[in-house]
Amino acid sequence: MRAAFRSSVVRLDLRFFSQESLKAPDNAPRAAANEQWLDHLKKSKRDPRIASNLSESREELTDDTHQSNEFPINILSIPPETHYINVESSLANFTSMKYLGTFNKHKHRQGNFADVRIIKCRSGGGGDGAVSFFRDAGRSIGPPDGGDGGDGGSIYVQAVEGLNSLSKLRTTYIAEDGSNGGADQLDGARGKDMLITVPVGTVIRWCMDPKSTRDFIQKQRPSSGNGSSVRSVLHKSMVKLQCRGRFELDPIPRCIQLFRNSYRPGEGWIFKGKDEVYHNDKEWFIDLNKKVESYDMSLYDTELEEDTFPLFGLDLGKPTKKPICLLKGGKGGLGNMHFLTNLIRNPRFAKSGRAGLEQYFMLELKSIADLGLVGLPNAGKSTILNRISNARPRIGHWEFTTLTPTIGTIDLGLGEACFTVADIPGIVKDASNDKGLGLEFLRHIERSRGWVFVISIANDDPMADLQTLINELGGIEKAKSKNVLVVCNKADIDFDKEHPINKFNEIAEFCKEHSWDILPMSALKGENVDILVKKMAKCAQATGHF
Template identity: 30%
Template structure:
């Protein structure tokens, strides 16, 4: 199940209590203060990992708790700090405040780590409270509570290229033909019910890019119709938009214009991304006139696919500022 939103409560560990104690020795029933400090509470960290793709686990674990610090002991024994906990999250996750939806952190790279809730400071024992003005403290400190926060987690799939088009435009077939991804393919709308990611590896070494198959867009998607804005948000993370139109369409240009308008209605920033228009199913629509500036391909026969991949990779490389040589076609 692809879950891309979750609400969680984070409770970092409380600090341990400081100890109130006096040194006990023979013939010295009450020596100097020797109560140790409490340990710091464990903090809670999020860590971006490739091993996690959805928020399913976090949607089940509504409350995440850190470890409490140990209490201090006599003879100046300090309590052990609570162990920090690290929770793996997907790359592309944004951590937001629950009430105001303000972005606290945005995970964009594998291995990126962020402390979402800090553990509480341990309380000082009476030995640590000794001063010139107070040589015999009559108390020890309680530990401070760890941070407690309620957060909204939102995941946006990260990919170099986002495949955009109406249901049955051939996006899933294209993705499965150029990568090892296995999206569901069938002859009815909305076969893609969740974003699918695939890695395209080109003939030359180290030349690759990622493609995301975004569920089909219909008229009114920006208003929530069909799968609506639930998946339109994933397009925001992509660098290049590949707009696929069924080669059997009576008016490919008009269909493409509707798709672009849906993107604009959702966010005008999407129109700033490079766009590539592709007429699909070229094997069964040989008589269709390909609009000027468009690509035509057939994912079944492979006709035109190499040219499309070449162009997409070149755009991605330009955006990254890469100095890699262009892909050889053929």
């Protein structure tokens, strides 16, 4: 899939100017001040400098991005061969299976919990500059006094404590446009910003439009054969992106370059009275437009620096003190008061405001729990969590009782550190191929220090069940990166017979080979619960194998 994330691209050489020399004069400029400003525009030269395109807060979050948030990319070209670092990656990295519900037969919801949301964000466009002239009793038309348009509002995000779900998020966030300039040199009001508050542990990624993705999959599935799953189509289809690094010729992609659908430098004029054809035929306007084109170019360069988003997303693993800007609002247009010169006495034209920016973002909530409780459906995970914590998950005798993650807190008593446990929906064989509930909730235990595998010793082959869990979670090497505790639940069922004991001994030998701890218990009868809590506390606090 060759999906372009940009609605419009203006292909121009990157130029960098001194922003102070190109800044338009403040309100009430005289002709001499405008002449000086326009002269600076005419003489402006390129200023090669490091183009840092991230705010300090965003830079820090990008550097601290968890390794699990990264995904494979192919670098197609780098500067100076191309202006940008052209990369491609699988479509699966830029969408969510939950938003492909037409094809996902295992779409489950429980309560008001939501851990994945795709939202559309649009920053406000800048207001237009005004064409106006001063009037009083002595003269019908005085000097130009049209004010500048207000800047458009921006989209901000902030991670705050106290939230535990993304269910309250809206599907669309639109910042306010800037107001148009007015007479008497009145600048337009700045558009109101939009602030999005999310739970701590949220990862924000740039993503594709869900509707476009669904339409694409509908067209691709018939040609891929009846046996192809949605996930296979997503992994085979590629998205091409233009990226940039820390500095101008950096070959390592760090940020996706976003583009506005705005006017080109030298365009965007608003005429009053005489039209564009009339003005483009006048030498004085052609000369003026060449100078103002440098001002437009400086705005375009500023937008390129600001309109970026980290390739591997923003990881809001801790509360953010200040809101982080996702999309910057458009700059307001210049009023006609800036175009008064010794030659141009009655400028009947002004500049339009710059367009805002519209993008889609995928928000994933990754619970920050000390331990992850993992098991096959109906292994007794929820019963265990109910016994040892203040969480009250739904418990039943049918598979997939737990449809959403449950976070429980275990308090060891006065003077002891408490720890948290995440109970995720049961994992079955071939979950990675969309069977059962899939691996949609694995994100909630990615950051955990330890994993607690819950195995039902009453099953025919509990050792095979353990192998299934390990394989579906990424294999033995992935499991070795965690502290692991294996809990053999339902040990009260015929445990006095030889066969259940042999099954337990087989698992115990496997755990010994990998330096994992193991415990038999009965969550239903409350047997070995105290020992389990102590072992889980050790697993949660240990820094290595125990």
